Amino acid sequence: MIVTIEEIQNEIIDEFSMFEDWEERYQYMIDLGKELPLINDKYKTDSNIIKGCQSKVWVHAEMKDDKLVFTADSDAIITKGIIAILIRAFSNQHPKDIIDAETDFIDKIGLKEHLSPTRANGLLSMVKQLKLYAIAYQTQLK
């Protein structure tokens, strides 16, 4: 069964549409953040830190078969929840599909405020970083 990034994103949008208010939305993200041990500690290196984040964010990427797999972590739990959502949407996909993927689902699930540069939580940097990894691995594939 092949599940596309778009399908996963739509699934996430559906899930978030069930929440009545910000509290439920945030509680869900916090729970996602708590659940996931996201990265092997050996990848929590300075070179894997995404710059421009108020909370620390580490992202590691590796190819498994022909798919790009992301693992990540943060020291802030809401940020971690956001990462969990991003990883669900973008990990285990072909680099080309990651490069081409739209990112407006973040708006649609009511996390737009986390995109603001003033938040400095780096959601924007995170998305950019995932795409950069995809571009790098895509270049290697060629």
Place this chain on the structure above:
Amino acid sequence: MFDVESIRKDFPILSRKVNGKPLVYFDNAATSQTPKQVIDTIVEYYSKYNANIHRGVHTLSQEATDKYEQSRKKIQAHFNAKFSHEIIFTSGTTHGINLVANGFSSILKKGDEIIVSALEHHSNIVPWQMLCERTGAILKVIPMDLEGELILSEYDKLLSPNTKLVFVNHVSNALGTINPIETIIEKAHAVGAAILIDGAQSSPHIKADVQALDVDFYVASAHKMCGPTGVGMLYGKESWLKKLPPYQGGGEMIAEVTFEKTTYAELPHKFEAGTPNICGGIAFGAAIDYMNTIGFEAIAAYEHELLEYATAKLLEIEGLKIYGPLKDKASVVSFNLEGIHPYDVGSILDKLGIAVRTGHHCAQPIMDFYKIPGTVRASLAFYNTKSEIDALVEGVKKAKMMLS
């Protein structure tokens, strides 16, 4: 009697809602809100006498020049400078610091020493590092203790005849610590060093008397004192300002220009190249008038009451730790919940309409000292209320519940 409800009516922004909740603004140390008296001054400037200053013979230019220079005199009177030409308009505290640092690059020699404190804002460290790179001078740091106070016995050890400049903030932006600047100034002068005090965080709470302090330079920003952003002041003793070379070249700062030689204008214009933030400068004066109408003693007393209330209420929350001094500080509470990242707390508080600052507050060395990624900082102003503090406390409890 201090009537906070009537004061709040002066601030249009305080009646707005954020995320459907009444705004609770506790980020005053980053920027203060603007009363209608200052907003009206800005509107009046652009509606009635917007013109370039110090050059036009026409009426608008003269009116604008008069207002701008009146504002300089208000700032002079407020900080009790001896002469109005000792007040230089800047774009803000950072500009003032850079102006002094740049001036000292022609004075310092290799091996000279500059002393700064461990409680500084980034902007207070970088210009001196740059100055040291340019001149070969050495930067020394007065360390702090766990209570967030400077260790003065260490300061004594750093001082020597090599010390040429000491630079300390009056109040720490991250912790609210009030530094004993009288002693720090006296000791700097005892070894013949000049001293610059950063008043950005103190000027909204404490009225500084530059002559009584005998300080050589003092800097502040209008936007922390109910004024607009993009304007600030540098006070410098006349003798020092005459000694320092101009910072930037341009219009306003020259007396005569030929291709062979330029003679510089007299103070304060020597340091005010180009068209300044005229409206901002005038509004700065209006902001000082506004704060003086309320009165700094009344402001300090009320803010102290708020601070004590906030400290006591917040400390009732289990696992909440306050950084820096608990008493005798400016109205800043910098705290963390045990095991919870300040960013998470700030995000939840924002959802509740409560504006706080989270992060390292541009004071990373202080955060490194405490080995924390940052803090949640609530900075209180005279227009805040106890019921807003109650909202903050409830918000922090809610954040704790959601996040732990």
